[in-house]
Amino acid sequence: MRDAVKRSYWHPNGFAKLVLHTSADFRIRLHVWPEADEPSRGESNPHSHRWEFASTIIAGEGMHMVEYGETSEGGELHSRFWYGADPADPAALRRDGQAYLKKLRTPHVRRGQVYSCDTEIVHTVRPIDASLTATVVVQGPHRSAKTVVYCLPDQTDDQPNGELTESEFRLLIDSVVAASTERVSS
Numbered sequence: 001m002r003d004a005v006k007r008s009y010w011h012p013n014g015f016a017k018l019v020l021h022t023s024a025d026f027r028i029r030l031h032v033w034p035e036a037d038e039p040s041r042g043e044s045n046p047h048s049h050r051w052e053f054a055s056t057i058i059a060g061e062g063m064h065m066v067e068y069g070e071t072s073e074g075g076e077l078h079s080r081f082w083y084g085a086d087p088a089d090p091a092a093l094r095r096d097g098q099a100y101l102k103k104l105r106t107p108h109v110r111r112g113q114v115y116s117c118d119t120e121i122v123h124t125v126r127p128i129d130a131s132l133t134a135t136v137v138v139q140g141p142h143r144s145a146k147t148v149v150y151c152l153p154d155q156t157d158d159q160p161n162g163e164l165t166e167s168e169f170r171l172l173i174d175s176v177v178a179a180s181t182e183r184v185s186s
Contacts, residue, residue: 005169010162013044016172018164027139032172033060035132045159046101046122046150050084053139054116055109059179060133062110068101068122068150075100078150085146093149093159101150119143122150134176 007019014033021028046068057063078101081093101122108128109115117123127133 001169002166005164005166008164008169010164012159012161016164016168017161018169018172025141027137029137029139030173030176031055031135031137032176033127033133034172034175036130039127039130044124045155046078046124047083048122048147049117049119049139050142050144050147051140052116052118052143053137054114055135055137056114057109057111058134058136059176060111060131061128062108062113063115063125063133063135064128065105065107065109065115066103066124067105067107068124069104070099071102072100075102077153079153079155081149081151082146083149091161093151098153099150119147122148132175132179134179 004018004020007022009017011017011031016030016032016034018030018032019027020030046066078099080096080099082096083093084090085094086092107115110128
């Protein structure tokens with residue numbers, strides 16, 4: 001378990017990313033949005049991924065997704081960044097101008113359903129409600145060295161990950177187990 005704790009962290013968008021398994025071929029992660037007084041803002045920065053993945057909701061009501069595309073007309077202005085483009089600092093966001101984004105789709109995934117995503121999809125995700133929400137993510141191998149992240153012009157690109165302690169890790173796992181079994185037994 002200690003290895004999983006070392007690989008895990010608080011994502012800047014308010015959820016815990018618990019990396020349960022990692023290999024060259026795939027990773028298994030548990031994403032946990034703790035219970036809150038109000039619904040989470042989720043991942044506010046539209047972004048793509050360097051890998052394909054599939055996820056399923058195992059606790060909570062589900063997730064709202066918004067998928068975006070760059071457009072030359074209309075849309076909302078964002079600053080474009082590349083994540084992974086700097087070999088000296090692969091976690092840094094490197095600015096690459098501005099772009100207008102428009103919403104293309106708004107899929108909603110409920111508990112037990114699967115959401116799959118390839119490297120071309122630019123999206124945001126957020127829990128449907130303020131209850132504890134957890135997803136199991138199976139991530140494939142890296143398909144590219146970098147990925148795009150968009151921020152609103154007034155947002156900072158300095159969004160570091162937060163440390164996740166062993167006690168937080170255990171509490172999150174226990175909370176997810178309780179929330180997922182509570183629904184099954186009721």
